[in-house]
Amino acid sequence: MRKLKVEFLQACAGPDDLPDRRVPEVALAGRSNVGKSSLLNALSVERKPARTSGRPGCTQTLNIFSVDGGRFHLVDLPGYGYARAPRKVRHRWTEWVERYLMYRVELRGIILLVDARHPGMASDVDLSRFLMELGRPYIVALTKSDKLSKSKLRSSVDRAQDLGPVLPVSALKGTGLGELLRWVDQAVAV
Ligand SMILES: Nc1nc2c(ncn2[C@@H]2O[C@H](COP(=O)(O)OP(=O)(O)OP(=O)(O)O)[C@@H](O)[C@H]2O)c(=O)[nH]1
Numbered sequence: 001m002r003k004l005k006v007e008f009l010q011a012c013a014g015p016d017d018l019p020d021r022r023v024p025e026v027a028l029a030g031r032s033n034v035g036k037s038s039l040l041n042a043l044s045v046e047r048k049p050a051r052t053s054g055r056p057g058c059t060q061t062l063n064i065f066s067v068d069g070g071r072f073h074l075v076d077l078p079g080y081g082y083a084r085a086p087r088k089v090r091h092r093w094t095e096w097v098e099r100y101l102m103y104r105v106e107l108r109g110i111i112l113l114v115d116a117r118h119p120g121m122a123s124d125v126d127l128s129r130f131l132m133e134l135g136r137p138y139i140v141a142l143t144k145s146d147k148l149s150k151s152k153l154r155s156s157v158d159r160a161q162d163l164g165p166v167l168p169v170s171a172l173k174g175t176g177l178g179e180l181l182r183w184v185d186q187a188v189a190v
């Protein structure tokens with residue numbers, strides 16, 4: 001698999017921080033701790049451009065990474081479903097991220113990350129419906145697939161079909177990453 005040359009570009013704490021560069025973007029969306037930053041690192045030639053953590057809510061800003069010298073941007077969105085942030089802050093995250101997903105002109109596709117062990121969680125179902133209604137291209141990456149046996153993973157993939165087009169991945173083992181990159185390449189080429 002040809003990996004990406006990923007460089008951290010900037011952290012955005014609000015909509016006014018978003019770059020005005022007309023570079024196509026692909027966003028990583030999902031619950032806190034689902035593995036967004038780990039997946040970004042696994043797609044990258046460099047070892048760890050994105051910070052990861054076992055503690056939910058680690059990524060609190062929208063973090064933009066430049067890929068292959070500006071061919072496109074990968075956008076690591078703040079995770080949702082993080083209960084420990086004050087309610088007001090949580091609300092602001094969702095509203096801002098929702099507006100980004102709705103109106104961002106540069107956005108060409110969304111990778112919706114869902115934990116392979118819990119494919120039916122309400123917040124993931126909600127986001128998948130939202131993306132479906134928006135009509136934006138998206139793919140459901142079932143993360144941490146290495147944690148499931150083959151048969152459990154098969155039933156998880158079946159259940160996740162309701163959310164959209166499904167691809168099982170593992171940042172740890174590298175499963176599905178080549179196919180995910182092909183999807184990303186196609187999304188940014190449009
Ligand atoms: N086994 C396994 N563990 C993983 C995988 N991907 C991520 N993890 C673990 O899951 C935890 C959370 O990963 P992160 O990449 O920080 O998750 P995140 O979605 O960026 O979290 P926030 O930034 O808090 O929203 C870490 O302990 C990772 O090591 C995977 O494919 N397999």
Ligand SMILES: [Mg+2]
Pocket residue numbers: 036037038051052053058059076
């Ligand atoms: Mg993160």
